[in-house]
Amino acid sequence: MRRRRWSLYTVLAFGYAFLYLPVLLLVVYSFNASRLVTVWSGFSVKWYGELLHNRQLLDAAWLSIRIAATNATFAVVLGTLAANALVRHGRFRGRTGFELLLTAPLVMPDVIIGLSLLLLFVALQQLVGWPAGRGFTTITIAHITFSLAYVAVVVRARLAQMDRSLEEAAMDLGARPLTVYQRITLPLIAPALLSGWLLAFTLSLDDLVIASFVSGPGATTLPMVVYASVRMGVSPQINALATLIVVFVAVAVTIATLTSRGLGSARTNCRRTRD
Template identity: 65%
Template sequence: MRRGWFLPLAAALGFVFLYAPIVSLVVFSFNENRLVTVWSGFSLRWYGELFRDPQILGAAWLSLQIAAISATIALVLGTLCAVALVRFKRFRGRTALAGMVSAPLVMPDVITGLSLLLLFVAMEGLFGWPSGRGMLTVTIAHSTFCMAYVCVVVQSRLSDLDLSLEEAAMDLGATPARVFFDITLPIIAPALVSGWLLAFTLSLDDLVIASFVSGPGSSTLPMVIFSKVRLGVSPDVNALATIIIGIVALGVVAATIFQLRARPKRARA
């Protein structure tokens, strides 16, 4: 009987610990008062203030651009690395490639950001490119560490792939490129989508690395929010966080509905 009470109680306390701050943030985003801890009435005032703030809007648009480009580059490079590590068991430099792919997963963000900054400074001194720090350097930096996460996700899916499907296609006369695009890619498509979404989220959320490699006029949304929070949490930041939470929640609900609808089709197939 005690065991029956303990598990639900522990789960309830865990959910309260995780989601109570988020619920508080959402509630106080509708607060009329400037003080985020004093409720004085329901109002949409701070949402209006948010959409009239060019700094936040510009930083949000810049972050979305960087995240989309970085995730796409990381998806391509990470998939190629995963294919090389899974399908080609022995080749010169395989151990070095596996180590370099895994390094960003365990490397502190401060070390990664500092090393990339020194690399960009050295490249600018030697080749004149990239000229200064801005959106380009942030995109390259985010693609670098996001590629490792994509490689891990795709590599795990490729390891479980049934090779007999590809072998049957090649026995029927398909070229290796045709097999990859017609057989392998559709099968690992869920892993590719997951890897892209993970890279997009990591890039959108990054603060430390972007602080090292960004320059004037290229502040990302986390950098702007951090600079605002240092002076005290303002209600417009709560409004922005609420909008992001709503978008994420809608995405999760849409993905869940899609999976539930696709499950009977897969069962029939």
């Protein structure tokens, strides 16, 4: 029994090392004074200073953040509406097709999504003159197209598990359906909405393939710039940028976890008070 447990811990240790050791090395070498990313020549933060003066990387990062935030917001709204339709309205005409269209981006290759959206934008431009070019708008629409499917799955699972008696009690006391949804339903599914927003934000920030199809010369996202830079050799500035992203993600995940726990505790207290 003890030997089996030791083997399990060994496998887990190797697994976590395989996943996180490269990230740790990337963070360490972001403070390397040498221009060669694999040769340590002393501690330095000069690459962070040069990163702050690299307009190409900063502009691409700002564009990616704006696209990701806009995409996540719209994906949460549309995904929540889709989840409500599937959970709360039972069977309706076209439900099977609606579910198929909603879940298709989850299994469809990114190349197919990107190519199909590119053809759609080109056809729309020829027919109605919109979009005039490919950039922020086209990338955001493309990201919303596949992100809302992930949000709908998360919110749908939470709605299906939610206790409907709380809503029924509020309506029995005279609350209107919209008031019930705002004051009862939304707080109860808030952790799912937050998780869906973060998931959509991450998917958008990480996307390379779809953005490559629907972007134009004046709109280059951060993954596109990083990919082009890596093809010509890894720059220490990329390590510094990646370290900042890791820190940002770690802080965001920590805040999301604490917020979810706080909402869960509040929900538990409400149930105890009701009981």
